[in-house]
Amino acid sequence: MSTTKRLSWRVAALASATALAASGCGSGGGSEDSPDDPITIGVSLPLTGDFSEPGKGVERGYKAWAKIVNDKGGLLGRKVELKILDDQSNADRVVSDYEQLIGRDQVDLVFGPFSTRLVVPSARVAEEYGLLFVEPAGAAPEVFTQGFKNLFYAAPAVANDHYNHLADHILALPEAERPKTVAYAAMDDPFAQGTAYGLKDKLEKGGIKTVVDEVYPPNTTDFGSIAAKIASSKADMVVGGSQYQDGVNLIVALQQLNYQPKMAAFSTAPTEPEFAKAIGNKTEGILAPTGYTQQADYPSNKEFVEKYTEQFGKAPEEDEANAYTTGQVVAAAVEAAECASQDEECQSKLIDWLRENEVETVVGPLKWDDKGRPQSAHMIQQWVDGEIQIVLPEEQKEADLVHPKPKW
């Protein structure tokens, strides 16, 4: 081996090692609480890559929360400061982000990332460092079976319970009106699949037959074959465990085949603002669960919608609301425990308090079971007269559920 070769390698290795060490030293060590220091809150979000769209929604929600809190004088008299990193929709990154936030940047608190796929690995980091982990997006059942003691999902219900009101409604219908066969198509994603399969389990228990059960990978763009299967089954009802664009594609493909079910329910997609335009306004009668409505008259929601609209020029959607809820939940715990720092005592106070108490949020009052599952339910919305309106449960409804659904 030549001298130059050896030299170049040695220099590079030394440089990188010292650079890492130096950059670590520079910003570490700011962990002592002092009343003037802001409370720093670390978040990793998918701002680029496959989950970037909802990731950016969550980011806006967090930013709105921070602004609203700071405008009112902060938490415990301290300003809050968000440190948001981009995990590129990648699990390796999300873990290393939380390592950085907790270890190097010494943030006082952390908020969860977006997407179930990223929540589990990052919750583990927080768990192992003993930090409270409230998250806005991990709704799939798997999130709550890992034995995490520090995790709380800041939304009304886990994925499998999203359709609970609809299931109850269908099973209560008179025999003649009740759909007899159902076709399910779900994206291979823990959240999307969870919503469809939650409904499937309940309907099957009620004796309603499953005739199609399709799972498609998240990168599916051509839904011709799946739609053909569903159309050919002539199922009375179709249920899509969808995110956004796949739901649109599936509906368009079904419409291309002129399939007319009596009932059609899709998660997420129909609640998006662009939905009607995307499917050419043929939305009549489509059902969707939602955890959030801008019209909800919870006191904090009015403030949220107003100030959010002021800040971003449009009204908040569900992702934004869930992020905001996360902020509200953590804030409630911080105010009750009167502390916000990484030390063990403080974090366990926060966790214990949330275990025992109910928090008022923009999605209503929330409380959790011992696994961190929220104990409320999602509302069911339906497109009626060209507008998406709440139809279930009875006490919150804005319109009556239309059944059977008109042709699309």
Added chain:
Amino acid sequence: MSAKENEQGQGQEEGKEHGLATVGLTKAFGGVTALDDATVSFRHGRVNALIGPNGSGKTTFFNCVTGMIRPDAGRTTYRGRDITAKPPHRIARAGIGRSFQLCRVFPRMTVLDNLLVAVRPPNLLAQLAGARKREETERARYWLTRMGIEHLERAEARNLSWGQQKLLELAGVLMSEPELILLDEPAGGVNPALIDRICDLVRELNAEGRTFLIVEHNMDLVMSLSDHIVVFDRGRPIAEGPPSVIQSDERVLGAYLGV
């Protein structure tokens, strides 16, 4: 090792046993038939030549015989053993070495390493032993010396001149201890002085017992060097015999002139 081979080579009764022979060798590429039912045999212990116009199938013949391409039909035997469609390295180990039409060396290996590639480890474990064992290095240097390029042993092969690369290629072939050496246009692109040098080497090596089969366009070289000539046209032999016979064969003239 090479001395022992020499004895073997000279021990064969010349002419009685065929060295390399093919029966009905056929190869088509798409619609073009490169080898058409070629049945031909070459003398063991002699310098054989294979000539013919461009596109008459000489190189395809080499490639089929050495296993580089698989013939569509026909058989190849070497000293009675069937070597049809055997993988090239097996054919090499059966004692057939070859050079390539455009001289091919390992461009970014040293001259010495170019030869050491041809060493065959005796067993599996020896595969992991160091590649530059003394006796092998000595043997490599012997061949480099005979080629007259021993002073270049540490140079990378790509930095050699064309002629030096030709000699290096030949040294590499010899390092693999072949009985039969197939040379594809050894004089191609080489200056006259070096042609003489290569001719001398072929004669010397033949005298030491190695058989040659040479494809060459340089007729002076072919006629002066070879004992036995086979002429190919359109993928099959049309004439064979000693130089004196071939020179006066009308079919050969016809093939070359396209009559």
Added chain:
Amino acid sequence: MPSASLVFQSIVLGVLLGGLYALLAAGLTLYFGVMRVVMIAHSAFLILAAYLAWYAHRETGIDPLLTLLVTVPLFFAAGVAMQRLLLTRLRPATLTMMSVLLTFSIALVIEGLLGYAFSGTQRRIRLGYSSASLEFFGARIAVVKLIAFGMAAAALLGLYLLMKHSRFGQALRATIQHREAAALLGIDTDRIAGYGFGLGLATAAVGGTALALDTTIYPSLHWHWIGPLMAIIVVGGLGSVPGAAIAAMALGMTQSLLQLELSTTWAQTVFYVALFATLAVRPQGFFGGRLAQRF
């Protein structure tokens, strides 16, 4: 057991899908034919064309088909430029391997820039006739799928006529068959190879527009396309345009039919199963000529 009408519907869908695959695989085969280059960025250009169609439609409302007037010449020029400026500068000895990496890097750059310009959001062109369909012997065919198929078929036919009946096509075929021999015949193989590359990229422009009509697009979608396409060209025999087209149809159809019994994901594996089976049984592909043997 799926009903007869569903099987028929699937066959129709398979043909429609196979048409698009065939066009794109033809492009991939052209690159390989003229340059021995496995062009990983082919599907990235496909998505780029789809984005251009979508963007033009969103901004100006013009029909995506009209963008072809711009994208086809643009892509042709880009293909020629890519061959002349990048690929010919690679060392011939390592061209095949290095060109894979080079085109891979181009794919990454395209994906990154698309993500930068349009974000990772899934996009879809909203056409008035998106959900319209026709009845065809009991099967329903979406109008957009039919248009997409028509574009692919027309482009393939054009390619076929060009290669079979024009002087350029003859030169191109000769170059693909045997580049050295073609050069000896006085064909400027470098120039022909450049044009071959441009033609290949032009198929991506047509394919991308066809794709944008009926499906969602997003920057990383090209990974989803490149696998099946590469499987197709190996099964068809590297370098054989008709082989690629036949393999594309066969595999597109198989995929569509398999979806009747299997899940969407499992059905996609048909491409890779075919790829491995081909390489294990008949490495030169099922329709390949002598070109395929050494690669």
Added chain:
Amino acid sequence: MAAVVAVALSFPSMAPSPYELTVGIAIVNYAVLSTSWNFVGGFTGYISLGHGAFAGLGAYTTALLVTKADLPSFAALFVSAALVAVLAVPVGYAALRVRGASFVIVSIALVLIMLLVFQSWSSFTGGSRGLVVPRPFPGMLRSEHHEVFYFLFLALLAVALLTWWIIDRSRFGMGLKAIREDEDKAQSLGTPTYTYKLVVFVVSATFTALAGGLYGLWFGDLDPVFQFSILSGAYMVLMALLGGVRHLYGPLLGAVIVGYGLEYSKLEYGDTPLHLVFAGLLLGVVVMFMPDGVIPAATGLIARVFKTGETSIREVTAAELREERGQGGAEPAPGSPGQKREVKQ
């Protein structure tokens, strides 16, 4: 060399927080992966873009052996590497029978098919719900856990480098390098090229699987989308190529540069997808302008500056001219030794 080892060994005690340790682990993991890749890429010149599949398989098989077969973690790691080695045989059989292009295609297809299989077969692999790998050292603090794995990765790197070094100087390695230079020629000299390629492919897959398995044990959460990613395979290639595939420490150097660069560019330009553009441009530049990596490029530069090098630029050009002719297969232009000398000066 000793200084490098000393720095590597003392790094955990120098790291100010566990975060720096995780970056260290990531870089050493990259180094193992690209060194493993370099068994195939460096020796034979066959570029595999699909080594991510072997890493993913190593991780998943280890995890499944721990969770389903109740094997102890590290026994599972080695059994998994053995299983991947067995699987690599038929893959190599299909991929290596034909040259070049098909190999690349198979390597990419391997990642894509594994992604499909591990997604679809969710009853066994957990599919998109993911698979949790139990910690090998339960009860250990997270920072200690990082430290242990840092040294495990370092040990694996040492073994991989040692193996590469042994092969490099062996007859086997000589044969492999001959394949890289000219496969036909190597065959004609008696090298059983197919067997050689297959063996080294399996060795490479095994080391990659070990790295993947170790990563799985360390990281704990597996998801097919992240495990079977074509991008991770591409990074291996980029790192090895950047450092220099012909050098023992090339991939390691590349891993340090790329690993540190990724971390840095994320800190600086975090939330844009431009990191893909950077990676793409870097790969393109390496391929176009320094296909032998930074080590030869740097030594070449130094040699040129001090005029001590054995090779002159114009010589290389002459050799490449000839090589081009060799590839083109046209009639050789008569280049006499005399003419060559002129070019050589």
